[in-house]
Amino acid sequence: MTGRDPAPLGAEQINAAGERTFTSEGAHAGVTDAIIVAAGRGERAGPGAPKQYRDLNGAPVLLHSLRNFLALPAIRRVVVVVRADDRALFDTAIAALDADYGGRLMSVSGGATRQASVRHGLEALASMATPPTDVLVHDAARPWVSASLIQRAITAARAHGAAVPGIAVSDTIKSVDAEGLVTATLPRPTLRAIQTPQAFRFSAILDAHRRAANAQGVEFTDDAAIAEWAGLPVHVFEGEPGNIKLTHQSDFGTAPASEATLAPATANLISRTGIGYDVHAFVPGDHIWLGGVRIASDLAVTAHSDGDVALHALTDALLGTIGDGDIGAHFPPSDPQWAGASSDRFLAHAAKLVRARSGVIDHVDVVIICEHPKVGPHRQAMRARIAEILGLSETAVSIKATTSERLGFTGRREGIAAQAVASVRLPLLT
Numbered sequence: 074m075t076g077r078d079p080a081p082l083g084a085e086q087i088n089a090a091g092e093r094t095f096t097s098e099g100a101h102a103g104v105t106d107a108i109i110v111a112a113g114r115g116e117r118a119g120p121g122a123p124k125q126y127r128d129l130n131g132a133p134v135l136l137h138s139l140r141n142f143l144a145l146p147a148i149r150r151v152v153v154v155v156r157a158d159d160r161a162l163f164d165t166a167i168a169a170l171d172a173d174y175g176g177r178l179m180s181v182s183g184g185a186t187r188q189a190s191v192r193h194g195l196e197a198l199a200s201m202a203t204p205p206t207d208v209l210v211h212d213a214a215r216p217w218v219s220a221s222l223i224q225r226a227i228t229a230a231r232a233h234g235a236a237v238p239g240i241a242v243s244d245t246i247k248s249v250d251a252e253g254l255v256t257a258t259l260p261r262p263t264l265r266a267i268q269t270p271q272a273f274r275f276s277a278i279l280d281a282h283r284r285a286a287n288a289q290g291v292e293f294t295d296d297a298a299i300a301e302w303a304g305l306p307v308h309v310f311e312g313e314p315g316n317i318k319l320t321h322q323s324d325f326g327t328a329p330a331s332e333a334t335l336a337p338a339t340a341n342l343i344s345r346t347g348i349g350y351d352v353h354a355f356v357p358g359d360h361i362w363l364g365g366v367r368i369a370s371d372l373a374v375t376a377h378s379d380g381d382v383a384l385h386a387l388t389d390a391l392l393g394t395i396g397d398g399d400i401g402a403h404f405p406p407s408d409p410q411w412a413g414a415s416s417d418r419f420l421a422h423a424a425k426l427v428r429a430r431s432g433v434i435d436h437v438d439v440v441i442i443c444e445h446p447k448v449g450p451h452r453q454a455m456r457a458r459i460a461e462i463l464g465l466s467e468t469a470v471s472i473k474a475t476t477s478e479r480l481g482f483t484g485r486r487e488g489i490a491a492q493a494v495a496s497v498r499l500p501l502l503t
């Protein structure tokens with residue numbers, strides 16, 4: 074599936090929800106492109122790769138930001154501004170984009186400053202056969218930009234020509250002098266913390282950037298400041314508290330963050346369901362692994378790994394949501410490294426693959442089919458263990474069990490089976 078063809082100038086836009094947009098009085102119809110600025114060094118984030126290329130939940134920060142824009146059909150093209158030294162990092166990062174973006178994605182090299190980098194992006198769009206009517210400028214280090222925020226930015230650009238997302242500040246803000254003495258306490262109700270994406274009429278911000286580039290000693294940290302300097306009225310629309318900018322090393326954390334904080338844009342996610350099924354045969358033994366729990370038994374399962382049918386079925390269900398083969402493809406039984414492997418590793422890997430595609434795991438449901446062992450006494454432990462492996466709350470994990478009325482192989486206690494369903498949300502085009 075390719076991205077839809079760029080809309081001609083003046084065409085109505087249809088948003089992700091299928092609604093006609095930008096028809097309000099005073100607004101103009103048009104075409105919106107986006108620039109994602111990824112050329113910074115991010116030295117406050119400490120040593121290591123630049124922050125936009127660091128891993129966040131299994132994928133580079135930049136990739137999460139990029140997907141949130143590419144997932145919206147109302148964004149025609151995305152230009153990523155890349156530092157020349159980072160070209161290999163960038164190529165590696167976007168190699169994980171497995172969708173065909175239909176020529177909607179391009180990149181240009183950045184400049185010595187953020188301001189110069191944005192100008193390179195603007196000039197790249199200006200040089201194209203069909204420049205946009207409006208442009209959004211977004212910092213790559215804000216990976217949680219939501220579809221609704223992007224949509225508000227598009228609407229605000231059309232209505233106001235220059236607009237930025239802002240949120241009320243909860244801290245008291247003071248200005249201080251060089252000695253650290255307070256010179257003023259600023260009136261909090263009038264203050265806004267400004268985020269990106271910042272939204273502009275393309276011709277106006279291009280002109281402002283060109284003039285700023287020609288002016289001596291004029292250097293700004295955001296594009297609104299350039300617009301203000303150029304005399305453009307800048308409107309503030311509602312930002313989002315979750316649209317944080319990853320700045321310091323501690324922002325990345327090392328512990329797994331909760332699903333809520335890892336959730337990328339939600340309005341542009343589509344639901345997918347995956348299914349899994351697994352069987353293992355019984356042999357005499359002393360324990361069975363089931364749902365991540367070790368159950369004492371006079372039977373065991375024959376398997377290359379620990380033979381946990383519940384976790385195997387669930388692993389396949391998760392892989393199914395991203396169309397990424399099955400457990401055997403990822404962990405071949407012929408590979409000696411998986412001999413006796415604990416199946417929580419398989420399940421955790423599948424969850425990581427989903428999240429590396431900016432996916433959100435909403436719910437999993439497992440049914441275990443057997444005459445033996447009795448599942449009831451272990452159901453809560455299985456639920457807790459699976460929730461732990463997947464980083465979900467227990468309310469998002471369901472474990473059920475049934476016998477097959479002594480019919481068939483499970484009824485004859487020759488083996489055990491499990492089925493699983495996983496529900497996830499993924500960006501539209503991944």
Ligand code: MG
Binds near residue numbers: 351352353376381382
């Ligand atoms: Mg299996």
